[in-house]
Amino acid sequence: MAHHQWFALFLTLSCLLPALYASDGDADPIYKACVEHCQKTGCVENKCFQHCNFSSDGKPVDGPWYLQEPLYLQWKQWDCSSDCQYHCMLAREEEREKVGEKPVKYHGKWPFRRVYGIQEPVAVALSALNLSIQFHGWVSFFILLYYKLPLRADKKTYYEYTGLWHIYGILAMNSWFWSAVFHSRDVELTEKLDYSSAVALLGFTFILAILRAFSVRDEAARVMVAAPIIAFVTTHILYLNFYKLDYGLNMKVCLAMGVAELLTWAIWAGVSHHPSRWKLWVVVLGEGLALLLEIYDFPPYWGFVDAHALYHAASIPLTYLWWSFVREDAEFRTSTLLKKVK
Numbered sequence: 001m002a003h004h005q006w007f008a009l010f011l012t013l014s015c016l017l018p019a020l021y022a023s024d025g026d027a028d029p030i031y032k033a034c035v036e037h038c039q040k041t042g043c044v045e046n047k048c049f050q051h052c053n054f055s056s057d058g059k060p061v062d063g064p065w066y067l068q069e070p071l072y073l074q075w076k077q078w079d080c081s082s083d084c085q086y087h088c089m090l091a092r093e094e095e096r097e098k099v100g101e102k103p104v105k106y107h108g109k110w111p112f113r114r115v116y117g118i119q120e121p122v123a124v125a126l127s128a129l130n131l132s133i134q135f136h137g138w139v140s141f142f143i144l145l146y147y148k149l150p151l152r153a154d155k156k157t158y159y160e161y162t163g164l165w166h167i168y169g170i171l172a173m174n175s176w177f178w179s180a181v182f183h184s185r186d187v188e189l190t191e192k193l194d195y196s197s198a199v200a201l202l203g204f205t206f207i208l209a210i211l212r213a214f215s216v217r218d219e220a221a222r223v224m225v226a227a228p229i230i231a232f233v234t235t236h237i238l239y240l241n242f243y244k245l246d247y248g249l250n251m252k253v254c255l256a257m258g259v260a261e262l263l264t265w266a267i268w269a270g271v272s273h274h275p276s277r278w279k280l281w282v283v284v285l286g287e288g289l290a291l292l293l294e295i296y297d298f299p300p301y302w303g304f305v306d307a308h309a310l311y312h313a314a315s316i317p318l319t320y321l322w323w324s325f326v327r328e329d330a331e332f333r334t335s336t337l338l339k340k341v342k
């Protein structure tokens with residue numbers, strides 16, 4: 001292709017890009033006019049905020065240097081334009097509600113109400129709760145293995161999957177931590193950290209599902225299973241972080257791995273005679289239904305509870321049941337191995 005053709009292609013693409021990011025809400029002319037007015041005056045209706053007196057690097061637009069915006073406000077990246085967008089959105093949504101119209105998305109997100117500067121307080125609280133349930137499950141698993149069940153002569157556990165569940169617990173807690181951070185303030189960095197940790201967790205649980213369901217105990221065989229999945233997941237995370245944060249592609253990758261993992265557990269629960277297989281069934285069904293919430297996206301009730309928040313709520317009881325399955329699996333394997341020894 002000649003140079004000018006490349007240039008034409010680039011121009012076409014750059015015209016299409018803003019269209020991809022625009023939502024119904026921010027295409028609304030009343031909203032647009034409000035944001036424009038606000039950026040000039042620093043006020044929406046009677047509400048005025050000081051950010052509009054500062055430029056984006058925190059320096060005052062006019063006035064002496066000591067009028068710098070405090071650091072604790074700068075790091076949150078609340079600036080004039082994001083404050084204007086937020087308050088214009090609330091004002092516009094209030095008007096829309098009065099005439100009985102349903103909420104619309106703004107810049108790709110539902111209109112959430114902030115609480116103390118936290119963007120999605122319900123999702124943050126639920127992420128924190130998930131984190132604590134994961135921690136409880138992880139600790140109780142290790143107490144069971146190292147203090148309640150018998151150990152081998154070399155102080156190792158009889159259960160062959162101890163190390164794998166250990167990594168799972170750490171990845172899960174890491175993922176919930178970044179989920180809480182991301183929902184309290186979404187900027188590019190927190191979003192990437194949340195997405196990357198979620199993908200890493202999903203990839204690892206997929207490996208774990210295959211290893212446990214097929215009883216892969218041999219070290220070399222485990223590496224053979226894990227290596228291609230780790231390579232794929234790593235490539236995907238690098239792609240999201242350093243090439244393009246493609247939401248559609250990420251959704252497809254996560255859905256494919258999630259469904260493959262759930263199928264692995266479900267088939268195993270169907271064919272094995274595991275004493276706790278009903279717990280597997282409940283978790284697989286529950287996760288499947290929760291996934292529907294992620295796909296069927298609805299606007300937040302009272303500005304707080306949306307489909308994604310409910311998805312996080314659903315994983316709390318499922319996580320509890322999940323760790324109780326893991327503990328019973330450890331007991332089951334240990335007693336089987338001990339019977340063999342005797």
Ligand SMILES: [Zn+2]
Binds near residue numbers: 179183312
């Ligand atoms: Zn989330």
